[in-house]
Amino acid sequence: MQDNADLGVFAVQLESCALDGWTQLPGSVTASPELLAMDVPERTDRVGQLMARLHARGLVQGWRDELHPISQFFQTETLFEMERACLPYFGLRGYGIHVNGYVRRDGQLFVWVATRSHNKATYAGLFDQMVAGGLPSGVSLIENVAKEAVEEAGVDLADLDNLTSVGSLSYRYETRKGLSAKSLFLYDLELPPSFTPINLDGEVEEFNLVPVSAVLESIACNLRAWKPNSAVVMIEFAVRHGVINPTCEPDYLRLSKYLR
Amino acid sequence: MQDNADLGVFAVQLESCALDGWTQLPGSVTASPELLAMDVPERTDRVGQLMARLHARGLVQGWRDELHPISQFFQTETLFEMERACLPYFGLRGYGIHVNGYVRRDGQLFVWVATRSHNKATYAGLFDQMVAGGLPSGVSLIENVAKEAVEEAGVDLADLDNLTSVGSLSYRYETRKGLSAKSLFLYDLELPPSFTPINLDGEVEEFNLVPVSAVLESIACNLRAWKPNSAVVMIEFAVRHGVINPTCEPDYLRLSKYLR
Numbered sequence: 001m002q003d004n005a006d007l008g009v010f011a012v013q014l015e016s017c018a019l020d021g022w023t024q025l026p027g028s029v030t031a032s033p034e035l036l037a038m039d040v041p042e043r044t045d046r047v048g049q050l051m052a053r054l055h056a057r058g059l060v061q062g063w064r065d066e067l068h069p070i071s072q073f074f075q076t077e078t079l080f081e082m083e084r085a086c087l088p089y090f091g092l093r094g095y096g097i098h099v100n101g102y103v104r105r106d107g108q109l110f111v112w113v114a115t116r117s118h119n120k121a122t123y124a125g126l127f128d129q130m131v132a133g134g135l136p137s138g139v140s141l142i143e144n145v146a147k148e149a150v151e152e153a154g155v156d157l158a159d160l161d162n163l164t165s166v167g168s169l170s171y172r173y174e175t176r177k178g179l180s181a182k183s184l185f186l187y188d189l190e191l192p193p194s195f196t197p198i199n200l201d202g203e204v205e206e207f208n209l210v211p212v213s214a215v216l217e218s219i220a221c222n223l224r225a226w227k228p229n230s231a232v233v234m235i236e237f238a239v240r241h242g243v244i245n246p247t248c249e250p251d252y253l254r255l256s257k258y259l260r
Numbered sequence: 261m262q263d264n265a266d267l268g269v270f271a272v273q274l275e276s277c278a279l280d281g282w283t284q285l286p287g288s289v290t291a292s293p294e295l296l297a298m299d300v301p302e303r304t305d306r307v308g309q310l311m312a313r314l315h316a317r318g319l320v321q322g323w324r325d326e327l328h329p330i331s332q333f334f335q336t337e338t339l340f341e342m343e344r345a346c347l348p349y350f351g352l353r354g355y356g357i358h359v360n361g362y363v364r365r366d367g368q369l370f371v372w373v374a375t376r377s378h379n380k381a382t383y384a385g386l387f388d389q390m391v392a393g394g395l396p397s398g399v400s401l402i403e404n405v406a407k408e409a410v411e412e413a414g415v416d417l418a419d420l421d422n423l424t425s426v427g428s429l430s431y432r433y434e435t436r437k438g439l440s441a442k443s444l445f446l447y448d449l450e451l452p453p454s455f456t457p458i459n460l461d462g463e464v465e466e467f468n469l470v471p472v473s474a475v476l477e478s479i480a481c482n483l484r485a486w487k488p489n490s491a492v493v494m495i496e497f498a499v500r501h502g503v504i505n506p507t508c509e510p511d512y513l514r515l516s517k518y519l520r
Binding site: 165257258259 | 425506
């Protein structure tokens with residue numbers, strides 16, 4: 001980054017390897033004293049100017065026009081807001097919600113699998129949870145779940161009484177853009193057998209009600225047909241509901257351990 | 261250990277700190293070539309002789325007369341069997357099952373909390389799951405759950421149809437004896453409101469049906485009344501069933517992450 005000095009946004013520090021043999025990360029980005037002295041709207045504005053310049057030069061891609069609060073931990077004090085597309089370039093954590101829409105029928109579990117629209121910017125045409133989405137700034141988790149459930153799947157508000165918060169899933173992975181760090185808040189939504197999801201916002205191509213065992217077979221044999229994190233959410237669902245269990249899965253302890 | 265040479269069981273290696281600044285564990289125990297050349301019953305016998313000598317000298321305490329299979333991972337090839345009380349002295353992992361017996365009533369969740377018998381060798385008089393126990397050698401998880409559920413809580417075999425494998429919990433902690441490493445296999449058992457557990461093996465003083473919210477309050481205010489790992493299993497249950505959720509728990513992501 002060569003834009004630091006004039007915008008006073010970030011200072012880049014390159015640290016050499018320590019002498020005691022511990023390898024440190026080769027570089028880090030810290031906020032400049034000038035940025036720290038500002039209030040949140042000013043910081044957001046200043047960071048936004050830098051991001052816009054990086055974007056104009058093609059150094060930041062996939063702009064979504066969606067501000068994301070940056071804080072040390074989830075929903076602790078907001079330090080500033082930043083365009084969501086920029087997060088991986090700085091390894092900053094993003095948050096999202098995934099809802100497993102499921103049906104019990106004759107003692108067997110079925111889940112609603114969404115096929116993402118072919119027009120989506122990311123993972124177009126791939127399998128996904130019935131409802132999923134990033135968490136925008138200033139929206140609570142439950143508001144976000146309710147909004148997405150209605151828009152994406154036409155869920156009736158009364159059916160949301162069965163919504164249960166069931167845990168979380170955090171991961172980081174390297175992308176072309178940098179380090180993508182995500183935490184997903186997971187929800188189960190048991191639906192009446194009579195329910196059929198209807199997509200209202202054009203983000204879903206179709207929905208299919210599939211036995212969990214068939215979903216796992218699809219993940220095992222055809223993983224590329226799945227949005228990667230949605231496949232992991234499905235596996236977590238199968239562990240939590242006993243479809244993957246220590247009797248059928250030799251590597252159960254390790255599998256279960258890493259699903260959080 | 262000075263018994264190695266004559267029994268040919270273990271060789272103790274003390275490794276010095278490496279020069280590159282990485283600290284290694286100060287010591288390790290490896291099997292002697294003589295032990296490795298034996299078959300499983302011979303190895304078990306030879307290790308057993310050494311353990312009996314350590315026990316006779318008071319160096320191993322809490323003998324249970326229960327053999328535990330030692331393998332690299334859960335239920336992979338048994339290398340030898342060892343008295344369960346000896347595991348922490350060598351940091352070897354033990355396995356167990358914990359069953360959350362719960363009841364849904366008017367949309368609220370209640371769990372059956374056991375008070376451990378005052379005569380138990382460990383954690384006497386403390387709160388525990390309705391059913392819990394170590395996994396003995398040669399018994400499958402489901403056999404163990406069924407056996408303990410009948411003996412400890414008088415569960416009807418028909419009610420076991422509602423048993424669900426829901427995940428695992430692995431941890432290690434330092435004890436006076438050494439390093440205790442445990443993996444618990446977790447199960448939920450939804451029970452009819454008419455069910456009342458009856459203890460048949462003298463290991464439980466009494467059972468109480470308690471709202472999950474009150475259980476959490478007890479853990480928060482009176483943690484010493486709980487068997488430690490059973491309190492963690494209760495917290496995991498509350499996360500999985502949405503009683504602890506991201507709206508009520510500011511540190512939800514970290515809490516959820518470490519519960520596996």
